[in-house]
Amino acid sequence: MKKMYSTNMGEAYCGDSLELLRSFEEESINLIITSPPFALLRKKDYGNKDENEYVSWLSEFGKIAYSKLKKDGSLVIDLGGAYLKGQPVRSLYNYRVLLEFCDNLGYNLAQEFFWYNPSKLPSPIAWVNKGKIRVKDSVNTVWWFSKSERPKSDIRKVLVxxxxxxxxxxxxxxxxxxxxxxxxxxxxxxxxxxxxxxxIPSNLLKIANTESNSKYLKYFKKIGDELGIKSHPARFPKKLPEFFIKLLTEENDLVVDIFSGSNTTGEVAEELGRKWISCDLVEEYVASSVFRFSENELHAKSNFLKIISGELIEIK
Structure with a gap:
């Protein structure tokens, strides 16, 4: 486990998230919010498990996370849907995750949410675009797990x-x-x-994933090719973690993302005055996520190169 950079409010790590979770004191985290690699049939650059092993794999993280959450803490997991291999039939892996976490790990399902992304492209191609026998999949399930029956939450912070x-x-x-x-x-x-x-908002979160003018992508467009790097392919929009961070935490609470990718969660937590810790297994993704906290293009490039070379960056 290696710390890559830090800010006024947070720290970004590269390595095994299980190791990171084990390092926390018992009952020290207010909120864990994350979007783990989904159980997809096609392997992705950012890593994903086969459906058959996915539930047991994710449960390893859930078990440790349970003891690290405060009594009124929450675990929020964003999971996309999938189809069975070679069949126009839906996988139930995301619902098996739900049952495993509640039946065997001790979590409560505080509430289920559904993230509706109207900008999502039609997929899967075999059944939607070519076969034309299924409609496009535009909704992710988002499980809000809690350690107690009454976790910290306040809907007045997320009124619409x-x-x-x-x-x-x-x-x-x-x-x-x-x-x-x-x-x-x-x-x-x-x-x-x-x-x-x-x-009062509903549990259907309509959030288009159409990030185009963010600082993160702006710097990638200018220096990504020069540095020989690509942006993370599965970023979730800032409004998704923003909703749950506002709902479930207060200023100076600790927010953790154990599959942080481009570190959207860390950026949002910083903006909202929450402490944060993020972790991802891919060094390039962690290093380039420093773009979110860099003042300008030159600063972003310099920070990235220093991190890749092994230097610990402190951004104040």
């Missing part, structure tokens, strides 16, 4: 803008709204017309 109809109701509630019991049995009181600063 009111709809136009709700704004009209708030402006003149007497005209658009009458408190009464609805056919469903719900009794809607006068409090329904209170302005709470925003609406």
């Amino acid at each position: 803008p009111y709809s136009d109809r709700m704004k009209k109701l708030l402006e003149n509630s007497d005209k658009y709204y009458t408190p009464k019991e609805r056919p469903s049995g719900h009794h809607i009181s006068n409090n329904f017309s209170n302005n709470n600063g925003g609406a």
